[in-house]
Amino acid sequence: MLELTAIGKNFNVRDTIKGTARNAVKNRVVKALSDITLTINNDEVFGIVGKSGAGKSTLLRLLSLHIQPDAGSIRMLDKIIDKSSTSAQRRQLVQQTSFVFQGFSLLYNYSVIDNIALPLKLRGVDEKSRRAKALDLLTFVGLADKAENYPITLSGGEAQRVSIARALISDPKIIFFDEPTSALDAQTMKDILDLLKKVHRSYSVTMVLVSHQMDVIRYMCDRAVWLEDGKIKKIAEVKKIKKFAVDQLNDLWVDNHA
């Protein structure tokens, strides 16, 4: 249901050359991803792992159609997206997905319940219905008593619960997570991962999760892709990864930067 074929993505970077007159610039091409072919199944929890700079976030932004590939195509929900697709075609698909960020991305002048209801407000759903649905989701994530609080009053774990509730309110078919627990302490991380498991049990949703921590991937995912320098190093069932590559992977996971 989510299929990448021969995906490539480059970034053009303009470096200012220090000490030159009139701020001379040099153009440089960063090959962020090349020749990525993979399939993510319906209702799967799929992991993307690798060191800092390996291309994990770029791959997630491509999968979630927030950036266009330079090469190759993406099949999402039976539609094909490639470099010639229009933003309207992408938007129609993006609306069936949600994204959860490491930094929560809550609006600080909106109450918790209004943050959660925002995606429905943007779609023109009336206030009573969207607040009722937001309150149900707040109960689901265990924060019903915080509905009228403002994000500034929340702990990191609570803020992430709110952003998970917000991700669910539009009934997405796919949810993308970029390092959703990297800003949290160990116990809070475990609580949030357990909440994500509950999301997966309770809703029919495909989940794609980026993490630089193999423990997170092992705990959450069915399969994972291991990226290195923008290329696929391996795709494996997570329960088999331990057996065939534990040494190399352990080398990776000591790196703590995302």
Ligand SMILES: Nc1ncnc2c1ncn2[C@@H]1O[C@H](COP(=O)(O)OP(=O)(O)O)[C@@H](O)[C@H]1O
């Ligand atoms: N918008 C951008 N402009 C230029 N280079 C970028 C941009 N986004 C990512 N890159 C580069 O692409 C490579 C992969 O980055 P990223 O996907 O963020 O890696 P990861 O999430 O695994 O740390 C890195 O070399 C990074 O510097």
Ligand SMILES: [Mg+2]
């Ligand atoms: Mg990243």
